[in-house]
Amino acid sequence: MAPSIIHTEKLSKRFAGPKKEIVEAVRAIDLDVAKGEIFGLLGPNGAGKTTTMRMLCTLLLPSSGRATVAGFDLASAAGEIRRHIGYVGQKGGMEQVATGRENLMLHAQLYRLGRSEAARRVAELEERLNLQAFIDRKAETYSGGQRRILDLASGVINAPELLFLDEPTTGLDPQSRARVWDEVRKVHDQGTTIFLTTHYLEEADALCDRVAIVDQGRLVALGSPAELKKQIAGDIVTLGYDDEAQAKAAAQLLDGNPVVLERHVTGALVQVYVDHGDEALPNLLRIVGQAHQPAKSVHLSRPSLDDVFLKLTGRSLRETESGPG
Protein backbone atom coordinates (compact mmCIF):
# COMPACT_ATOMS: atom_id res chain seq x y z
CA MET A 1 0.00 0.00 0.00
CA ALA A 2 1.15 3.55 -0.74
CA PRO A 3 2.27 5.64 2.26
CA SER A 4 -0.51 6.98 4.49
CA ILE A 5 -1.72 10.52 3.93
CA ILE A 6 -4.02 10.24 6.93
CA HIS A 7 -3.12 8.19 9.96
CA THR A 8 -5.15 8.19 13.17
CA GLU A 9 -4.62 6.44 16.50
CA LYS A 10 -7.56 6.17 18.88
CA LEU A 11 -8.95 9.45 17.64
CA SER A 12 -11.86 10.40 19.89
CA LYS A 13 -14.25 13.27 20.48
CA ARG A 14 -16.52 13.76 23.45
CA PHE A 15 -19.07 16.55 23.73
CA ALA A 16 -21.20 17.75 26.59
CA GLY A 17 -24.76 16.93 25.58
CA PRO A 18 -27.84 19.10 26.13
CA LYS A 19 -28.34 17.65 29.64
CA LYS A 20 -24.65 17.92 30.50
CA GLU A 21 -24.22 14.24 29.81
CA ILE A 22 -21.13 13.16 27.90
CA VAL A 23 -21.78 12.26 24.30
CA GLU A 24 -19.11 10.08 22.73
CA ALA A 25 -19.33 11.26 19.14
CA VAL A 26 -16.18 9.52 17.95
CA ARG A 27 -14.73 6.57 19.85
CA ALA A 28 -11.09 5.60 19.35
CA ILE A 29 -10.99 5.47 15.58
CA ASP A 30 -7.86 4.00 13.96
CA LEU A 31 -7.59 4.76 10.27
CA ASP A 32 -5.00 4.77 7.52
CA VAL A 33 -5.78 6.43 4.22
CA ALA A 34 -3.30 5.81 1.42
CA LYS A 35 -2.07 8.47 -0.96
CA GLY A 36 -4.15 8.50 -4.13
CA GLU A 37 -7.25 6.81 -2.72
CA ILE A 38 -10.84 7.90 -2.75
CA PHE A 39 -11.73 6.96 0.79
CA GLY A 40 -15.27 7.08 2.13
CA LEU A 41 -16.66 7.22 5.65
CA LEU A 42 -20.08 5.64 5.38
CA GLY A 43 -22.66 5.66 8.11
CA PRO A 44 -26.05 6.97 9.18
CA ASN A 45 -26.59 10.56 10.33
CA GLY A 46 -25.08 11.08 13.75
CA ALA A 47 -22.58 8.24 13.36
CA GLY A 48 -19.63 10.61 13.88
CA LYS A 49 -18.55 10.96 10.25
CA THR A 50 -18.62 14.75 10.14
CA THR A 51 -17.03 15.05 13.59
CA THR A 52 -14.18 12.78 12.46
CA MET A 53 -13.69 14.84 9.32
CA ARG A 54 -13.80 18.15 11.19
CA MET A 55 -11.08 16.93 13.53
CA LEU A 56 -8.89 15.90 10.60
CA CYS A 57 -9.47 19.31 8.94
CA THR A 58 -8.30 21.24 12.03
CA LEU A 59 -11.80 22.61 12.68
CA LEU A 60 -12.31 20.68 15.88
CA LEU A 61 -9.83 19.62 18.54
CA PRO A 62 -9.83 15.90 19.34
CA SER A 63 -10.60 14.97 22.96
CA SER A 64 -7.95 12.28 22.83
CA GLY A 65 -5.92 10.27 20.36
CA ARG A 66 -3.47 11.31 17.70
CA ALA A 67 -3.47 11.89 13.97
CA THR A 68 -1.17 12.92 11.16
CA VAL A 69 -2.64 14.55 8.08
CA ALA A 70 -0.60 15.13 4.92
CA GLY A 71 2.49 14.27 6.92
CA PHE A 72 1.91 16.78 9.73
CA ASP A 73 0.90 16.23 13.30
CA LEU A 74 -2.67 17.38 13.94
CA ALA A 75 -1.95 18.61 17.44
CA SER A 76 1.14 20.68 16.67
CA ALA A 77 1.05 21.66 12.98
CA ALA A 78 -2.53 22.70 12.18
CA GLY A 79 -1.25 25.62 10.09
CA GLU A 80 0.85 23.34 7.87
CA ILE A 81 -2.08 20.95 7.45
CA ARG A 82 -4.32 23.82 6.35
CA ARG A 83 -1.89 24.72 3.60
CA HIS A 84 -1.89 21.16 2.23
CA ILE A 85 -5.56 20.24 2.37
CA GLY A 86 -8.78 21.37 0.74
CA TYR A 87 -12.11 21.19 2.51
CA VAL A 88 -15.69 21.40 1.29
CA GLY A 89 -18.17 21.42 4.15
CA GLN A 90 -21.84 20.53 3.97
CA LYS A 91 -22.79 24.19 3.69
CA GLY A 92 -20.15 25.07 1.11
CA GLY A 93 -19.47 28.46 2.59
CA MET A 94 -19.42 30.58 -0.53
CA GLU A 95 -20.50 34.22 -0.32
CA GLN A 96 -23.94 34.15 -1.91
CA VAL A 97 -24.09 37.74 -3.16
CA ALA A 98 -20.66 37.47 -4.78
CA THR A 99 -20.03 35.73 -8.11
CA GLY A 100 -18.31 32.38 -8.35
CA ARG A 101 -15.20 34.06 -9.72
CA GLU A 102 -15.07 36.61 -6.87
CA ASN A 103 -15.39 33.80 -4.33
CA LEU A 104 -12.63 31.79 -5.95
CA MET A 105 -10.38 34.85 -6.26
CA LEU A 106 -10.78 35.56 -2.54
CA HIS A 107 -9.86 32.02 -1.59
CA ALA A 108 -6.96 31.84 -4.06
CA GLN A 109 -5.52 35.01 -2.54
CA LEU A 110 -5.97 33.69 0.99
CA TYR A 111 -3.65 30.86 -0.08
CA ARG A 112 -1.03 33.52 -0.74
CA LEU A 113 -1.39 33.70 -4.51
CA GLY A 114 -0.83 37.11 -6.05
CA ARG A 115 -3.68 38.71 -8.01
CA SER A 116 -2.55 37.59 -11.46
CA GLU A 117 -1.53 34.13 -10.25
CA ALA A 118 -4.90 33.80 -8.57
CA ALA A 119 -6.71 34.88 -11.75
CA ARG A 120 -4.75 32.28 -13.72
CA ARG A 121 -5.59 29.55 -11.20
CA VAL A 122 -9.30 30.45 -11.30
CA ALA A 123 -9.30 30.42 -15.11
CA GLU A 124 -7.65 27.00 -15.04
CA LEU A 125 -10.33 25.60 -12.72
CA GLU A 126 -13.06 27.28 -14.77
CA GLU A 127 -11.87 25.27 -17.74
CA ARG A 128 -11.20 22.00 -15.97
CA LEU A 129 -14.38 21.82 -13.91
CA ASN A 130 -16.59 23.38 -16.63
CA LEU A 131 -17.66 26.42 -14.64
CA GLN A 132 -18.01 28.70 -17.69
CA ALA A 133 -21.81 28.68 -17.72
CA PHE A 134 -22.19 30.16 -14.23
CA ILE A 135 -18.88 31.42 -12.82
CA ASP A 136 -19.71 35.09 -13.43
CA ARG A 137 -23.19 34.92 -11.93
CA LYS A 138 -23.89 35.53 -8.26
CA ALA A 139 -23.72 32.31 -6.24
CA GLU A 140 -27.27 32.82 -4.94
CA THR A 141 -28.63 32.16 -8.45
CA TYR A 142 -26.97 28.71 -8.74
CA SER A 143 -28.76 25.38 -8.88
CA GLY A 144 -27.89 22.86 -6.17
CA GLY A 145 -25.52 21.05 -8.51
CA GLN A 146 -23.77 24.24 -9.68
CA ARG A 147 -23.35 25.30 -6.07
CA ARG A 148 -21.61 22.03 -5.22
CA ILE A 149 -19.30 22.30 -8.25
CA LEU A 150 -18.29 25.83 -7.16
CA ASP A 151 -17.71 24.53 -3.61
CA LEU A 152 -15.56 21.79 -5.09
CA ALA A 153 -13.57 24.33 -7.13
CA SER A 154 -12.94 26.38 -3.98
CA GLY A 155 -11.80 23.18 -2.22
CA VAL A 156 -9.07 22.55 -4.81
CA ILE A 157 -8.06 26.21 -5.34
CA ASN A 158 -4.75 25.57 -3.57
CA ALA A 159 -4.11 22.34 -5.53
CA PRO A 160 -4.22 20.32 -2.29
CA GLU A 161 -2.71 16.85 -1.91
CA LEU A 162 -5.74 15.84 0.07
CA LEU A 163 -9.34 16.99 -0.37
CA PHE A 164 -12.05 16.53 2.27
CA LEU A 165 -15.66 16.42 1.10
CA ASP A 166 -18.39 16.37 3.73
CA GLU A 167 -21.53 14.82 2.24
CA PRO A 168 -20.77 16.15 -1.25
CA THR A 169 -24.08 15.23 -2.86
CA THR A 170 -26.62 15.38 -0.05
CA GLY A 171 -29.89 16.81 -1.30
CA LEU A 172 -28.95 16.70 -4.98
CA ASP A 173 -31.06 15.12 -7.73
CA PRO A 174 -29.55 12.03 -9.42
CA GLN A 175 -28.38 13.98 -12.47
CA SER A 176 -26.52 16.63 -10.43
CA ARG A 177 -25.12 13.90 -8.24
CA ALA A 178 -23.64 12.14 -11.28
CA ARG A 179 -22.12 15.45 -12.42
CA VAL A 180 -20.51 16.02 -9.00
CA TRP A 181 -19.16 12.46 -9.05
CA ASP A 182 -17.63 13.11 -12.46
CA GLU A 183 -15.92 16.27 -11.23
CA VAL A 184 -14.68 14.51 -8.08
CA ARG A 185 -13.16 11.79 -10.27
CA LYS A 186 -11.47 14.47 -12.39
CA VAL A 187 -9.94 16.02 -9.29
CA HIS A 188 -8.83 12.57 -8.18
CA ASP A 189 -7.27 11.91 -11.60
CA GLN A 190 -5.06 14.96 -11.05
CA GLY A 191 -3.44 13.07 -8.19
CA THR A 192 -5.49 14.39 -5.27
CA THR A 193 -6.37 11.97 -2.49
CA ILE A 194 -10.02 12.28 -1.55
CA PHE A 195 -11.59 11.66 1.84
CA LEU A 196 -15.36 11.94 1.87
CA THR A 197 -18.27 11.24 4.16
CA THR A 198 -21.57 9.99 2.87
CA HIS A 199 -24.69 8.27 4.01
CA TYR A 200 -25.49 7.21 0.44
CA LEU A 201 -24.59 3.60 -0.28
CA GLU A 202 -24.59 4.24 -3.99
CA GLU A 203 -22.08 7.02 -3.53
CA ALA A 204 -19.71 4.87 -1.50
CA ASP A 205 -20.11 2.05 -3.99
CA ALA A 206 -19.68 4.17 -7.12
CA LEU A 207 -16.91 6.49 -6.00
CA CYS A 208 -14.79 4.98 -3.25
CA ASP A 209 -11.76 2.72 -3.48
CA ARG A 210 -12.13 1.90 0.19
CA VAL A 211 -14.90 2.46 2.66
CA ALA A 212 -14.93 2.65 6.44
CA ILE A 213 -18.34 1.97 7.93
CA VAL A 214 -18.97 3.91 11.12
CA ASP A 215 -21.83 3.57 13.55
CA GLN A 216 -22.31 5.33 16.88
CA GLY A 217 -18.80 6.76 16.73
CA ARG A 218 -17.12 3.41 16.13
CA LEU A 219 -15.46 2.01 13.08
CA VAL A 220 -17.29 -1.25 12.38
CA ALA A 221 -15.81 -2.31 9.04
CA LEU A 222 -13.10 -1.31 6.62
CA GLY A 223 -12.30 -2.40 3.08
CA SER A 224 -13.12 -1.96 -0.57
CA PRO A 225 -16.84 -2.09 -1.35
CA ALA A 226 -16.27 -5.49 -3.02
CA GLU A 227 -14.36 -6.87 -0.01
CA LEU A 228 -17.01 -5.66 2.37
CA LYS A 229 -19.75 -7.24 0.36
CA LYS A 230 -17.77 -10.48 0.23
CA GLN A 231 -17.95 -10.64 4.03
CA ILE A 232 -21.55 -11.47 3.51
CA ALA A 233 -21.56 -15.04 2.41
CA GLY A 234 -23.83 -15.94 -0.45
CA ASP A 235 -27.10 -14.29 -1.34
CA ILE A 236 -30.00 -12.63 0.36
CA VAL A 237 -33.59 -13.76 0.11
CA THR A 238 -36.03 -11.12 1.23
CA LEU A 239 -39.54 -12.22 2.13
CA GLY A 240 -42.18 -9.53 2.40
CA TYR A 241 -45.16 -9.67 4.81
CA ASP A 242 -48.05 -7.42 5.81
CA ASP A 243 -46.60 -6.43 9.15
CA GLU A 244 -43.77 -7.02 11.56
CA ALA A 245 -45.62 -9.62 13.64
CA GLN A 246 -46.17 -11.81 10.59
CA ALA A 247 -42.56 -11.32 9.53
CA LYS A 248 -41.31 -12.37 12.96
CA ALA A 249 -43.51 -15.45 12.98
CA ALA A 250 -42.21 -16.46 9.58
CA ALA A 251 -38.60 -15.83 10.60
CA GLN A 252 -38.99 -18.20 13.55
CA LEU A 253 -40.09 -20.95 11.20
CA LEU A 254 -36.73 -20.70 9.45
CA ASP A 255 -34.60 -20.97 12.58
CA GLY A 256 -32.61 -24.15 12.70
CA ASN A 257 -32.86 -24.77 8.98
CA PRO A 258 -29.40 -25.79 7.72
CA VAL A 259 -29.45 -23.55 4.61
CA VAL A 260 -30.18 -20.40 6.66
CA LEU A 261 -26.86 -18.77 7.62
CA GLU A 262 -28.41 -15.80 9.30
CA ARG A 263 -31.66 -13.88 9.29
CA HIS A 264 -32.90 -10.41 10.23
CA VAL A 265 -36.35 -8.91 10.55
CA THR A 266 -36.63 -5.26 9.61
CA GLY A 267 -40.19 -4.02 9.64
CA ALA A 268 -42.35 -6.36 7.60
CA LEU A 269 -39.35 -7.86 5.81
CA VAL A 270 -37.45 -11.03 6.63
CA GLN A 271 -33.93 -11.12 5.22
CA VAL A 272 -32.39 -14.53 5.00
CA TYR A 273 -28.73 -15.07 4.18
CA VAL A 274 -28.11 -18.30 2.25
CA ASP A 275 -25.26 -19.82 0.27
CA HIS A 276 -27.03 -20.50 -2.98
CA GLY A 277 -30.03 -18.26 -3.32
CA ASP A 278 -31.38 -19.88 -6.44
CA GLU A 279 -31.52 -23.30 -4.79
CA ALA A 280 -32.59 -22.15 -1.34
CA LEU A 281 -35.46 -19.97 -2.53
CA PRO A 282 -38.00 -22.72 -3.39
CA ASN A 283 -37.11 -24.51 -0.17
CA LEU A 284 -37.70 -21.39 1.97
CA LEU A 285 -40.99 -20.62 0.26
CA ARG A 286 -42.17 -24.18 0.86
CA ILE A 287 -41.37 -23.98 4.59
CA VAL A 288 -43.29 -20.76 5.18
CA GLY A 289 -46.10 -21.88 2.86
CA GLN A 290 -46.64 -25.16 4.70
CA ALA A 291 -46.85 -23.28 7.99
CA HIS A 292 -49.55 -21.04 6.53
CA GLN A 293 -47.24 -17.99 6.59
CA PRO A 294 -46.85 -17.54 2.82
CA ALA A 295 -44.77 -14.49 1.81
CA LYS A 296 -46.52 -11.63 0.01
CA SER A 297 -43.43 -10.87 -2.00
CA VAL A 298 -40.04 -12.36 -2.52
CA HIS A 299 -36.74 -10.91 -3.68
CA LEU A 300 -33.38 -12.54 -4.33
CA SER A 301 -30.33 -10.27 -4.31
CA ARG A 302 -26.57 -10.09 -4.15
CA PRO A 303 -25.37 -8.35 -1.01
CA SER A 304 -25.12 -4.53 -1.03
CA LEU A 305 -23.27 -2.24 1.38
CA ASP A 306 -26.58 -1.81 3.16
CA ASP A 307 -26.58 -5.54 3.88
CA VAL A 308 -23.07 -5.20 5.26
CA PHE A 309 -24.25 -2.41 7.53
CA LEU A 310 -27.31 -4.42 8.53
CA LYS A 311 -25.22 -7.46 9.32
CA LEU A 312 -22.76 -5.46 11.43
CA THR A 313 -25.19 -3.27 13.33
CA GLY A 314 -28.53 -5.03 13.12
CA ARG A 315 -30.04 -1.91 11.56
CA SER A 316 -30.58 -0.86 7.99
CA LEU A 317 -28.82 2.22 6.70
CA ARG A 318 -31.83 3.08 4.56
CA GLU A 319 -33.99 2.94 7.63
CA THR A 320 -31.79 5.31 9.60
CA GLU A 321 -31.56 7.71 6.68
CA SER A 322 -35.09 8.93 7.19
CA GLY A 323 -34.57 9.34 10.94
CA PRO A 324 -33.94 12.68 12.61
CA GLY A 325 -30.85 14.47 11.31
Next chain:
Amino acid sequence: MRDMYLIAMNELRVTMRNPFWSVSGLFQPVIYLLLFGPLLNGVAAARSFPGESAIQFFAPGLLVMNALFSAGFEGFTLRDKLDSGFLERLRVTPISRLALALGFILQTAVNLVIQSVALIVCSFFFGLRLDAIGALALIILVVLIGITMSSVSYRLALVIREGGILAGIINTFVLPAMILSGIMLPVSFGPPIIQLMAKLDPFFYAVEAARSLINGALTDSSIFIAFAIFVTLSAVTLAVFIRGMREAVA
Protein backbone atom coordinates in the same frame (compact mmCIF):
# COMPACT_ATOMS: atom_id res chain seq x y z
CA MET B 1 -2.02 42.44 6.83
CA ARG B 2 -2.93 41.43 3.31
CA ASP B 3 -5.39 38.82 4.59
CA MET B 4 -7.07 41.40 6.78
CA TYR B 5 -7.39 43.71 3.78
CA LEU B 6 -8.78 40.90 1.60
CA ILE B 7 -11.45 40.02 4.16
CA ALA B 8 -12.43 43.65 4.68
CA MET B 9 -12.62 44.34 0.94
CA ASN B 10 -14.71 41.25 0.40
CA GLU B 11 -17.09 42.28 3.18
CA LEU B 12 -17.34 45.85 1.90
CA ARG B 13 -18.02 44.68 -1.63
CA VAL B 14 -20.72 42.40 -0.37
CA THR B 15 -22.23 45.15 1.77
CA MET B 16 -22.25 47.69 -1.02
CA ARG B 17 -23.68 45.26 -3.51
CA ASN B 18 -26.85 45.24 -1.48
CA PRO B 19 -28.93 47.88 -3.28
CA PHE B 20 -30.40 48.99 0.02
CA TRP B 21 -27.03 49.36 1.64
CA SER B 22 -26.89 53.15 1.73
CA VAL B 23 -30.58 53.33 2.50
CA SER B 24 -30.73 50.69 5.22
CA GLY B 25 -27.53 51.76 6.95
CA LEU B 26 -28.41 55.43 7.04
CA PHE B 27 -32.17 55.09 7.19
CA GLN B 28 -32.47 55.46 10.94
CA PRO B 29 -30.16 58.47 11.43
CA VAL B 30 -31.62 60.30 8.44
CA ILE B 31 -35.15 59.81 9.76
CA TYR B 32 -33.99 61.27 13.07
CA LEU B 33 -32.48 64.19 11.22
CA LEU B 34 -35.65 64.78 9.19
CA LEU B 35 -38.28 64.22 11.86
CA PHE B 36 -36.67 64.58 15.25
CA GLY B 37 -34.43 67.56 14.39
CA PRO B 38 -37.32 69.94 13.67
CA LEU B 39 -39.12 68.72 16.81
CA LEU B 40 -36.07 69.59 18.83
CA ASN B 41 -36.13 73.12 17.43
CA GLY B 42 -39.02 73.89 19.74
CA VAL B 43 -37.17 72.51 22.74
CA ALA B 44 -34.03 74.43 21.81
CA ALA B 45 -35.98 77.65 22.31
CA ALA B 46 -36.23 76.83 26.02
CA ARG B 47 -33.91 78.92 28.15
CA SER B 48 -32.32 75.94 29.90
CA PHE B 49 -31.31 74.30 26.58
CA PRO B 50 -27.53 73.84 26.62
CA GLY B 51 -26.78 74.05 22.89
CA GLU B 52 -26.97 77.11 20.72
CA SER B 53 -29.32 75.46 18.22
CA ALA B 54 -31.07 72.13 17.75
CA ILE B 55 -28.88 70.98 14.85
CA GLN B 56 -25.66 71.99 16.61
CA PHE B 57 -26.87 69.95 19.59
CA PHE B 58 -28.30 66.97 17.73
CA ALA B 59 -26.00 66.31 14.73
CA PRO B 60 -22.86 65.38 16.76
CA GLY B 61 -24.92 63.01 18.88
CA LEU B 62 -26.40 61.51 15.76
CA LEU B 63 -22.93 60.44 14.62
CA VAL B 64 -22.37 58.72 17.97
CA MET B 65 -25.81 57.12 17.76
CA ASN B 66 -25.08 55.80 14.27
CA ALA B 67 -21.87 54.17 15.53
CA LEU B 68 -23.73 52.74 18.52
CA PHE B 69 -26.42 51.10 16.42
CA SER B 70 -24.77 50.27 13.15
CA ALA B 71 -21.64 48.76 14.74
CA GLY B 72 -23.65 47.35 17.64
CA PHE B 73 -25.67 45.20 15.29
CA GLU B 74 -22.70 44.05 13.18
CA GLY B 75 -22.85 40.78 15.10
CA PHE B 76 -25.68 39.73 12.82
CA THR B 77 -23.35 39.84 9.84
CA LEU B 78 -21.01 37.47 11.63
CA ARG B 79 -23.93 35.26 12.69
CA ASP B 80 -24.86 34.91 8.99
CA LYS B 81 -21.27 34.07 8.11
CA LEU B 82 -21.25 31.36 10.76
CA ASP B 83 -24.57 29.93 9.63
CA SER B 84 -23.67 29.92 5.94
CA GLY B 85 -20.42 28.06 6.54
CA PHE B 86 -18.46 31.04 5.14
CA LEU B 87 -16.41 31.44 8.29
CA GLU B 88 -15.81 27.70 8.56
CA ARG B 89 -14.52 27.70 4.99
CA LEU B 90 -12.12 30.53 5.89
CA ARG B 91 -10.95 28.71 9.00
CA VAL B 92 -9.45 25.86 6.94
CA THR B 93 -7.42 28.31 4.85
CA PRO B 94 -4.04 29.43 6.24
CA ILE B 95 -5.48 32.85 7.24
CA SER B 96 -4.66 33.74 10.84
CA ARG B 97 -7.53 34.23 13.30
CA LEU B 98 -6.10 37.67 14.02
CA ALA B 99 -6.33 38.75 10.38
CA LEU B 100 -9.83 37.33 10.17
CA ALA B 101 -10.99 39.25 13.24
CA LEU B 102 -9.28 42.48 12.16
CA GLY B 103 -10.72 42.16 8.66
CA PHE B 104 -14.23 42.25 10.04
CA ILE B 105 -13.36 45.19 12.30
CA LEU B 106 -11.72 47.10 9.45
CA GLN B 107 -14.85 46.63 7.38
CA THR B 108 -16.95 48.12 10.18
CA ALA B 109 -14.59 51.06 10.55
CA VAL B 110 -14.54 51.91 6.83
CA ASN B 111 -18.31 51.60 6.73
CA LEU B 112 -18.67 54.00 9.67
CA VAL B 113 -16.36 56.59 8.13
CA ILE B 114 -18.45 56.60 4.94
CA GLN B 115 -21.70 56.83 6.89
CA SER B 116 -20.36 59.59 9.15
CA VAL B 117 -19.27 61.72 6.20
CA ALA B 118 -22.69 61.21 4.61
CA LEU B 119 -24.44 62.26 7.83
CA ILE B 120 -22.29 65.38 8.18
CA VAL B 121 -23.12 66.34 4.60
CA CYS B 122 -26.84 65.80 5.27
CA SER B 123 -26.61 67.92 8.42
CA PHE B 124 -25.22 70.83 6.40
CA PHE B 125 -28.61 71.16 4.76
CA PHE B 126 -30.09 71.63 8.21
CA GLY B 127 -27.68 74.45 8.97
CA LEU B 128 -24.87 72.63 10.79
CA ARG B 129 -21.70 74.67 11.20
CA LEU B 130 -18.56 72.74 12.03
CA ASP B 131 -14.90 72.99 12.79
CA ALA B 132 -12.92 70.97 10.19
CA ILE B 133 -10.24 69.65 12.55
CA GLY B 134 -12.87 68.93 15.16
CA ALA B 135 -14.93 67.00 12.62
CA LEU B 136 -11.93 64.87 11.65
CA ALA B 137 -11.21 64.11 15.30
CA LEU B 138 -14.90 63.30 15.76
CA ILE B 139 -14.74 60.73 12.97
CA ILE B 140 -11.79 59.11 14.74
CA LEU B 141 -13.79 59.02 17.96
CA VAL B 142 -16.70 57.49 16.03
CA VAL B 143 -14.38 54.79 14.67
CA LEU B 144 -13.16 53.99 18.20
CA ILE B 145 -16.77 53.67 19.34
CA GLY B 146 -17.45 51.49 16.31
CA ILE B 147 -14.53 49.19 17.15
CA THR B 148 -15.80 48.87 20.71
CA MET B 149 -19.39 48.18 19.73
CA SER B 150 -18.64 45.80 16.86
CA SER B 151 -16.08 43.85 18.94
CA VAL B 152 -18.70 43.29 21.64
CA SER B 153 -21.34 42.47 19.07
CA TYR B 154 -19.11 40.05 17.14
CA ARG B 155 -17.96 38.38 20.35
CA LEU B 156 -21.58 37.83 21.40
CA ALA B 157 -22.43 36.49 17.95
CA LEU B 158 -19.72 33.84 18.32
CA VAL B 159 -21.49 32.30 21.30
CA ILE B 160 -25.18 33.15 20.77
CA ARG B 161 -26.69 31.12 17.98
CA GLU B 162 -30.21 32.48 18.17
CA GLY B 163 -30.65 35.74 16.23
CA GLY B 164 -33.61 36.88 18.36
CA ILE B 165 -31.69 36.45 21.62
CA LEU B 166 -28.71 38.29 20.14
CA ALA B 167 -30.94 41.22 19.16
CA GLY B 168 -32.54 41.24 22.61
CA ILE B 169 -29.21 41.36 24.43
CA ILE B 170 -27.80 44.10 22.20
CA ASN B 171 -30.95 46.21 22.51
CA THR B 172 -30.92 45.84 26.29
CA PHE B 173 -27.57 47.60 26.38
CA VAL B 174 -27.74 49.93 23.43
CA LEU B 175 -31.09 51.57 24.13
CA PRO B 176 -30.43 52.76 27.72
CA ALA B 177 -26.88 53.70 26.73
CA MET B 178 -28.30 55.87 23.96
CA ILE B 179 -30.97 57.60 26.04
CA LEU B 180 -28.64 58.26 28.99
CA SER B 181 -25.95 59.64 26.71
CA GLY B 182 -28.07 62.73 26.05
CA ILE B 183 -28.07 62.26 22.30
CA MET B 184 -31.78 63.03 21.98
CA LEU B 185 -32.43 65.41 24.83
CA PRO B 186 -30.09 67.12 27.28
CA VAL B 187 -29.50 65.00 30.37
CA SER B 188 -29.62 68.24 32.36
CA PHE B 189 -33.40 68.23 31.78
CA GLY B 190 -33.69 65.05 33.84
CA PRO B 191 -33.90 64.39 37.60
CA PRO B 192 -30.65 63.94 39.57
CA ILE B 193 -30.88 60.14 39.37
CA ILE B 194 -30.83 60.26 35.55
CA GLN B 195 -27.94 62.69 35.64
CA LEU B 196 -26.05 60.34 37.93
CA MET B 197 -26.72 57.35 35.70
CA ALA B 198 -25.60 59.35 32.68
CA LYS B 199 -22.26 59.90 34.40
CA LEU B 200 -21.80 56.09 34.35
CA ASP B 201 -22.59 55.84 30.65
CA PRO B 202 -19.41 56.04 28.54
CA PHE B 203 -21.46 57.31 25.64
CA PHE B 204 -22.46 60.38 27.65
CA TYR B 205 -18.83 61.49 27.47
CA ALA B 206 -18.63 60.61 23.79
CA VAL B 207 -21.62 62.83 23.03
CA GLU B 208 -20.25 65.70 25.14
CA ALA B 209 -16.95 65.41 23.30
CA ALA B 210 -18.69 65.19 19.92
CA ARG B 211 -20.47 68.49 20.56
CA SER B 212 -17.27 70.21 21.66
CA LEU B 213 -15.46 68.94 18.57
CA ILE B 214 -18.12 70.10 16.11
CA ASN B 215 -18.22 73.51 17.79
CA GLY B 216 -14.44 73.79 17.58
CA ALA B 217 -13.90 73.84 21.36
CA LEU B 218 -10.88 71.62 20.80
CA THR B 219 -9.37 71.98 24.25
CA ASP B 220 -12.52 71.04 26.14
CA SER B 221 -11.76 68.45 28.82
CA SER B 222 -14.68 66.28 27.65
CA ILE B 223 -12.68 65.47 24.50
CA PHE B 224 -9.74 64.06 26.44
CA ILE B 225 -12.00 62.09 28.74
CA ALA B 226 -13.91 60.59 25.79
CA PHE B 227 -10.76 59.63 23.92
CA ALA B 228 -9.24 58.10 27.06
CA ILE B 229 -12.40 56.05 27.64
CA PHE B 230 -12.79 54.81 24.09
CA VAL B 231 -9.14 54.12 23.36
CA THR B 232 -9.22 51.87 26.45
CA LEU B 233 -12.61 50.30 25.72
CA SER B 234 -11.83 49.63 22.08
CA ALA B 235 -8.49 48.01 22.97
CA VAL B 236 -10.05 45.80 25.65
CA THR B 237 -13.08 44.73 23.61
CA LEU B 238 -10.97 44.12 20.52
CA ALA B 239 -8.63 41.89 22.53
CA VAL B 240 -11.62 39.97 23.88
CA PHE B 241 -13.05 39.52 20.38
CA ILE B 242 -9.72 38.35 18.94
CA ARG B 243 -9.38 35.83 21.76
CA GLY B 244 -12.91 34.66 21.08
CA MET B 245 -12.13 34.26 17.41
CA ARG B 246 -9.10 32.14 18.25
CA GLU B 247 -11.15 29.86 20.47
CA ALA B 248 -14.28 29.85 18.36
CA VAL B 249 -15.52 26.40 17.64
CA ALA B 250 -18.65 27.31 15.73
